[in-house]
Structures are given as structure tokens and as C-alpha cells.
Amino acid sequence: MSDTSTLASTQSAKPPWYRDSAIIKWFSQIAALLVVVGVAIFVATEAKANLDAKNITTSFGFLEINPGFDISEGIDKNPNTGGRALWVGMVNTLRMATVGIVVASILGVLIGIARLSDNWMVHRAASTYIEAVRNIPVVVQILIYAAIFGGLGRLTQDSEFLWGLGAISSKGLSLPRLFASDGFYQWMVFIIIGAIIGWFVRQKRQALQDSTGRITYPNLYWLGVIAAFAAVGWFIHPVFTFFEQIFDAFGNAWDSIPVFVMQFLLAALVVTASARWIRNFLDSKRTPAGLAKLIDDDYFRIIFSALGAIIGLAVIFVVWPGLSSWIINSGADFWHFLADKFDNRTGQPIDGMMPTIVGEGTLLRYGPQGLTMTVWFAALFAGVTVYTSAFIAEIVRGGILAVPKGQTEAAMAVGLTRTQALRQVILPQAFRVSLPPLGNQYLNLTKNTSLGIAVGYADVVNVGGTVLNQTGQALSVIVIWMLFYLGCSLTISIVVNWWNIRLKLVER
Structure with missing residues (x-):
């Protein structure tokens, strides 16, 4: 009897603190945090000591100094401060990433659906597109598009098409521009x-x-x-x-x-x-x-x-x-x-301007009135969009295949056409499965815009590299790069996670 009670008391006894799983878990987490903070402090201290030994000053004062160079395209082609120059590069990167994500998503969905088509020709064409595009490095594709667009021919007065509504040449594509007016x-x-x-x-x-x-x-x-x-x-x-x-x-x-x-x-x-x-x-x-x-x-x-x-x-x-x-x-x-x-402005809300060609002889260029897409923008846009769309197509195809076949049969049973079933039943469920990997592709597209430096597109990496060479503030510029891409990644992740939560099935 005593042996039984002793065994029971031993089994119910609380383990010593150094064997308590909760204490071990807390201690390991706090220790890991202290190690990370300690390593960060050590690296920062060593970096500062090495920079001081070489008389290299690290600061962000260059953000208020005229960088001394022009930018080929953007919201400000002649920035008066380093900070303004970097901001122009950031806007160019965000513009490329935003438009690229939208177009790549549309193209990827269409190709992913075509990949599952019963039509042999459509199916093989989509499969060939995916396999070819995915296996060619994106930087190679960007260079190929740059060579194609750069060989369109010199800009002349005859470069206009559609009765002057646009112009295309080796200097890019110029189209009519709409803009917000006074009202x-x-x-x-x-x-x-x-x-x-x-x-x-x-x-x-x-x-x-x-x-x-x-x-x-x-x-x-x-x-x-x-x-x-x-x-x-x-x-x-x-x-x-x-x-x-x-x-x-x-x-x-x-x-x-x-x-x-x-x-x-x-x-x-x-x-x-x-x-x-x-x-x-x-x-x-x-x-x-x-x-x-x-x-x-x-x-x-x-x-x-x-x-x-x-x-x-x-x-x-x-x-x-x-x-x-x-x-x-x-x-x-x-x-x-x-x-x-709102200062007594009575003009029409939206106005527009037609593209123009200015200059004389061989020094022709597009005027500021039209909406101009440069060769560098077009090459980078086509490269990252087409490349990413191939991966999105496979993700969409996998998402559609993940939808139970009974859903399709039920949609057909209630009289929906193939298109209606795809739009109202299959794709909404497929996107619920596809959204997390789609977020990864959006992140990849945003980061791949940095390859625009290969064709001279003025993104944040290209502009930041020029600022770095002008000022010598390598560490400061790299920190700005890191924070910018971190902000882009977190923003995309937050939006994708929020939408993923919205697409969750609500059960009773």
C-alpha cells in the first residue's frame, strides 16, 4: 500500500523548474532574442569601428544635397536633392510593380484556364508558352525585348499611326494622355x-x-x-x-x-x-x-x-x-x-493631350504632351510580366484542379454554362487555394523590377547606384534599399493575407 501511494505521489509531483517545459520554452525564446540583439549590436559596433578607421563617414546628409545628375524618366527628371532622386526611383519601381502585377495576373489566369482547355491546339499552345517562358532567365528575356523594341526604327514624322493618335519608334511608344483638370x-x-x-x-x-x-x-x-x-x-x-x-x-x-x-x-x-x-x-x-x-x-x-x-x-x-x-x-x-x-475652379474635370513629335532633322523626340512609354520601361515591363504570368498560370491551373469535380457537375446540373460555372463556382474556390502562392509571385515580380538596371530603366536600384557613386554613402543607400523592399514585401503580404482571410469558408 505504501509503495502504491509513493508511486502515485512521485507521478503527481511537479518537475523541477529546470525541467518545466514552459520555463524552458520561455528561456529559449528570451535567450534567442538576446543573442540576436547582441549579434546586431556587435556587427554595428564593428562596422562603425572599421568605417572610422578608414575615415569613411556614414550619414544621410546626402538626401538634402543636389545629386548633380538627371534621370531619364519619372515624375522629376532633374531632382534637386538626393532624397528626391531616390523618391523618383521608388515611384518608378512602384509603377512598374503595380502595373506588372495587374497584367501578369490577368494573363496568368487566362493562360492557366487555357492550359486545361479541351481544345488540343489551345492546350498545347498554353503548355508551350509556360514551359518556354519559365525556363528562360528573366534578365535574358528583358534583354531580348529591349533588342526588339530598340529595333523598331528611328523616330520620324511618319512614325505616327491611327491618324496621329499615337507614335511608335525606337524611342518608345507615345499615346494620348488624360489628366485631372481644374474641376x-x-x-x-x-x-x-x-x-x-x-x-x-x-x-x-x-x-x-x-x-x-x-x-x-x-x-x-x-x-x-x-x-x-x-x-x-x-x-x-x-x-x-x-x-x-x-x-x-x-x-x-x-x-x-x-x-x-x-x-x-x-x-x-x-x-x-x-x-x-x-x-x-x-x-x-x-x-x-x-x-x-x-x-x-x-x-x-x-x-x-x-x-x-x-x-x-x-x-x-x-x-x-x-x-x-x-x-x-x-x-x-x-x-x-x-x-x-477647390479655389473657384470651374474647368472640366478631365482633359487630354495628343502626342507630339518635336525637334528638327535627326534630333526628333516625343513632346511632353503625350503619354510616353520608353523602350526601357517596355522591355522591363514585358520581361517581368510575361515571366511571372507563366508561374501564375501554373498556380491557377493547380487551384482549379484542387476544386472537387463535384462542384463542376453541380454547376452544370443547375443549368450554368461552362463560362458561368468557371466564373461563379470554380474560380472563386480556386483562388482560395491559389492566393498564398500568388502572393509569392507578386513579391518575386516586385523584386525582379531591380533587373531594369540591365536596360537602363531608372528604378530605385539604378538611381540609388548613381547616388552611391556620387556621394560614396554605400551603407546609407543600401539601408534605404533594404527598407524600401521590406516595405513593399510587407505591404504585399498584408494585402494578400487580408484577402486570404476574406476568402475563407465560413462554417456554421
Whole structure:
């Protein structure tokens, strides 16, 4: 009997602290964090010592100095500071990545569907496209497109086509350009009002469709309301010029906010956000019997949320005390900017210009009136878009094959055509499976835009390399590169993860 009780007490005895799994897990995590921080401090210290030994100063002062060079294309071809030059490169990279992601997605979906076609010719053509494009390095494709576009012929007055609507040559493609004119912002007020009212109309039509089963075209009604408000606003948009006084008042009120009040508001926002996240997280762990037992990972999440609030407070009050002043000044500038856009402007909302060819003899060039796509932009765009679309096509094909065959049979049984079944039943479920790998391809496309340096496209890497050579600030420029691409990667990941959550099946 005593042996049995001794065995039971031994089995129920709490293990020593150095064998407790929770303590071991916490200790290992904290130790790993300290090691990472220690290595980072050591590397930074050694780098600073080596740079000081070679009399190399590292700073970001070059961002305020004239870089002394022009940029071939972008929002500012003659930047007056290094920071402005890098910003032009960033905008060029973002423009390429954004357009490339959209076009590559459309092309990839079409080719992925064609890959599963019952038509032998369509199926083989899609398969050949995918296998050929995927196995040619993207930089080689970019160079091939650059050679093709560069051999289109010299720019002459005869380079125009479609009765002067466009011009194409070895200097690029120039098309008519549309731009926001004087009354654009007043017109946008009508469109925003139409979008809000149209959303309520859409909700009504959707509820009617759900309750009766009758097709009510809710999205079409929503677009119709927006179009109606846009059409009316095109003629009477000057009625909203009174917004100038409203935005001016907002700007003056924003500019009068004391710095300490803004600091208090920012601190309250950070603390409130952290507290609400912790509260919502704990609420998600509640059951009818009460709060469920939290595991170590839950405690880590709560601690990191609180730690994030502490770091935010440190940034507001210690690391960057001028943040509040910057927000006040930027906010006031924003409101005054809007006020200026509503300053008794009565012109049409959107205007356009036709492409022109200027110069004489052999020194012809495209004028600034048209929308010009340079050879370098076209080569990089075609290269990264076509290359990425081949991978997206295979991802879409895999997603479609992952949808149970019974879904297709059920869609056909209720009378849907092949196109309707694909659009309303198969593709929505396929994208739920395909979205995570699609996000990886979007990241790859964004990073592949740096290969534009091979054809002279003025992306952030190309411009940053020139700034680096002009100033010698290699470490600073590389840090800016890292932060920029990190921001792009995190932004794409956040958007893809958010959309992935939206596509989750909601079970009862």
C-alpha cells in the first residue's frame, strides 16, 4: 500500500523548474532574442569601428544635397536633392510593380484556364508558352525585348499611326494622355456621394436577391448609380467650390493644435490600439465556461502587443519627439492643398493631350504632351510580366484542379454554362487555394523590377547606384534599399493575407 501511494505521489509531483517545459520554452525564446540583439549590436559596433578607421563617414546628409545628375524618366527628371532622386526611383519601381502585377495576373489566369482547355491546339499552345517562358532567365528575356523594341526604327514624322493618335519608334511608344483638370476634385465629390448611395442600393438589391432568388444585378446597379452621379457632376461640379472655405478652416484649426496635445493623442492612440487588441484576443479565447487556459504562444502575443505599445511611446516622446510637429505641419499642408484645389475652379474635370513629335532633322523626340512609354520601361515591363504570368498560370491551373469535380457537375446540373460555372463556382474556390502562392509571385515580380538596371530603366536600384557613386554613402543607400523592399514585401503580404482571410469558408 505504501509503495502504491509513493508511486502515485512521485507521478503527481511537479518537475523541477529546470525541467518545466514552459520555463524552458520561455528561456529559449528570451535567450534567442538576446543573442540576436547582441549579434546586431556587435556587427554595428564593428562596422562603425572599421568605417572610422578608414575615415569613411556614414550619414544621410546626402538626401538634402543636389545629386548633380538627371534621370531619364519619372515624375522629376532633374531632382534637386538626393532624397528626391531616390523618391523618383521608388515611384518608378512602384509603377512598374503595380502595373506588372495587374497584367501578369490577368494573363496568368487566362493562360492557366487555357492550359486545361479541351481544345488540343489551345492546350498545347498554353503548355508551350509556360514551359518556354519559365525556363528562360528573366534578365535574358528583358534583354531580348529591349533588342526588339530598340529595333523598331528611328523616330520620324511618319512614325505616327491611327491618324496621329499615337507614335511608335525606337524611342518608345507615345499615346494620348488624360489628366485631372481644374474641376476634377469637385467632380470627385459627386462620385464619392454616388458611391455611397450606390452602396446602399446594392445592399438592397442583394438582400432582394437573397430573399427571392431572383437575379437583381446588385453590382450593376451600384455602378449605374455612380455613373449617373458622375454624369450629372460633370456639368454642375462648380457647386462644390465652397469646400475651399471648409478645408481652409480645417487647415487653420489643425495648424493651431499644440504639440503636447498631439503627443498625448498619439500616445492615447497607441495605448488604446494595444489594449483593444489584447481585449479582443482574450475575448476570442472565452468559452461558455469562462476564459480558456492560455498557452505560452498566447502569452507571447500579449507581451509583444504590450511591448509594441511601449516602443510606440518611446518613439513619440524619446526617439522622435518631432513626430508630433511633423504630423501637425503635414496635416495643415494637406488641408490647405485640398482648399487650393477647390479655389473657384470651374474647368472640366478631365482633359487630354495628343502626342507630339518635336525637334528638327535627326534630333526628333516625343513632346511632353503625350503619354510616353520608353523602350526601357517596355522591355522591363514585358520581361517581368510575361515571366511571372507563366508561374501564375501554373498556380491557377493547380487551384482549379484542387476544386472537387463535384462542384463542376453541380454547376452544370443547375443549368450554368461552362463560362458561368468557371466564373461563379470554380474560380472563386480556386483562388482560395491559389492566393498564398500568388502572393509569392507578386513579391518575386516586385523584386525582379531591380533587373531594369540591365536596360537602363531608372528604378530605385539604378538611381540609388548613381547616388552611391556620387556621394560614396554605400551603407546609407543600401539601408534605404533594404527598407524600401521590406516595405513593399510587407505591404504585399498584408494585402494578400487580408484577402486570404476574406476568402475563407465560413462554417456554421
